[in-house]
Amino acid sequence: MxxxxxxxxxxxxxxxxxxxxxxxxxxxxxxxxxxxxxxxxxxxxxxxxxxxxxxxxxxxxxxxxxxxxxxxxxxxxxxxxxxxxxxxxxxxxxxxxxxxxxxxxxxxxxxxxxxxxxxxxxxxxxxxxxxxxxxxxxxxxxxxxxxxxxxxxxxxxxxxxxYNSKAYIKLLSDKIGEHHPENYDQILFSYHGIPERHVRKTDPSGEHCLVEDDCCEKEHPCQAFCYRHQTFKMTDFVNANLQLPESKVQSSFQSRLGNDPWLQPFTDKRLESLPSEGVKKLMVVCPAFVSDCLETLEEIEMEGREEFLHNGGEEFKMVPCLNDxxxxxxxxxxxxxxxxxxxxxxxxxxx
CATH class of the missing domain: 3.40.50.1400 (Rossmann fold)
Structure with missing residues (x-):
């Protein structure tokens, strides 16, 4: 039936x-x-x-x-x-x-x-x-x-x-917490990148997203469709549970394609420069993905690890996605x- x-x-x-x-x-x-x-x-x-x-x-x-x-x-x-x-x-x-x-x-x-x-x-x-x-x-x-x-x-x-589900944020935070983020110099929340024009296109008002530098911090109805705003908020929500110093937490964007402007900062560029900024022990989280895939297992766990260690990093940890x-x-x-x-x-x- x-x-x-x-x-x-x-x-x-x-x-x-x-x-x-x-x-x-x-x-x-x-x-x-x-x-x-x-x-x-x-x-x-x-x-x-x-x-x-x-x-x-x-x-x-x-x-x-x-x-x-x-x-x-x-x-x-x-x-x-x-x-x-x-x-x-x-x-x-x-x-x-x-x-x-x-x-x-x-x-x-x-x-x-x-x-x-x-x-x-x-x-x-x-x-x-x-x-x-x-x-x-x-x-x-x-x-x-x-x-x-x-x-x-x-x-x-x-x-x-x-991204703003209290239960999901709590679950994600708890799983990150199991890897003791307090023992790392920096926690990098690496989200999948998108072109800046996509952010503008999904702004129904056409007059808020990326118009000002702090647009994601100013409340606006378009944020129900704004990827950039939602990723930044997710980082804030998770860290509200982890309670790490704000200086130890940052967001970046990976997997760009082509030469058009994409959301920044770029994950690969941050992995290159973080060791020179004193970050020797790095934890990376990929909250845009619920399942590990090419972008997490190869781009971050393999290529990202190599980038970070090659540029002077000493310890690299990628937190698995929630998976099953x-x-x-x-x-x-x-x-x-x-x-x-x-x-x-x-x-x-x-x-």
Whole structure:
């Protein structure tokens, strides 16, 4: 008979294998997304298909080979484990889809339809703590485009970004605390970078974000969609729990692409310069990711570590993402069971 209400959790995705052809296919889908590279189609196609896909897949394939598990892509394996753990804690069916690659959103929606003929509601949870057009927004858009597959009217409820969820912040803080951040000279919160123009585009007012240097500190309705503001707030929220001196905590942005202005400071540049500033023992946290992936396991744990130590650092610690942590799975199951769209995550007692 199926269920009238189901949950759909969506993560970024991964190539099907480390073969160059599979990596090329994945990068094509990813980079041709107009919310990732927001250029007119012909310019995007010229850049991606004419330039990037001629050299990037081989290089990326080598990077994926460094972090690939026997079971497959770490991100996919971890996401499935999280789904299974959360499913054991709620009666509401939980489905897993990937924005790029497999299991695709379209295939997952088809599976939801086949298994739940009397479906009335889907609760969508993009597995991104912050709002950005190239992550949270593109997931919601893609799912809405796939909804006609269902064949009848079904309500789509989308859970907002959870960067300000009290329960999530407490959980994240506790997990960081287990690694004794007080014993390090600096804690670097490295968030995935985005172009500055993305921040401006997601400002409905068009007159606040990045207009002034302290725009993120001045309260404004656009901050419900501002990635930069939400990352800075998450750092503040976590440190309010950790209670470290502000001088020991900073935020940076990783994984930039191209020559356009991106959010700063850049993680790689900070890793190069921190040892000369007296930081010998460094802890890095990647709160934009709920699952370890290429950007954490290779870019930070491998390349970032080498950068920091090569430039005079002495100790480097990357805190793992929440991955399939039992408490994280329990919180996700609680969100799915109890979510009330009339209450914000920061206000609801259960969050």
């Amino acid at each position: 199926g269920s009238k209400r189901v949950a759909l959790i969506v993560n970024l995705g991964s190539p099907d294998s480390t073969e160059t052809k599979d990596v090329k296919k994945y990068l094509d889908e990813f980079l041709m997304d107009e919310r990732v590279i927001d250029l007119p189609y012909w310019k995007r196609a010229l850049l991606v298909k004419g330039i990037i896909l001629n050299f990037r897949p081989k290089k990326s394939a080598k990077a994926y080979q460094k972090i690939w598990w026997d079971e497959g892509s770490p991100l996919i394996v971890i996401s499935k484990r999280l789904q299974q753990k959360a499913q054991a804690l709620t009666d509401i069916p939980i489905y897993l889809g990937m924005r790029y690659g497999n299991p695709s959103i379209n295939d997952t929606i088809q599976k939801i339809k086949d298994e739940n003929p009397f479906l009335t509601e889907i609760l969508l949870i993009p597995l991104y703590p912050h709002y950005a057009m190239s992550s949270y927004e593109t997931v919601e858009v893609k799912v809405r485009e796939a909804m006609p597959i269902i064949g009848h009217d079904v309500a789509l409820t989308v859970m907002p970004p959870f 942590d039992d408490e994280w799975a329990a919180l996700l199951a609680q969100w799915i069971t109890d979510f009330d769209p009339k209450k914000s995550l920061s206000e609801a007692n259960t969050f």
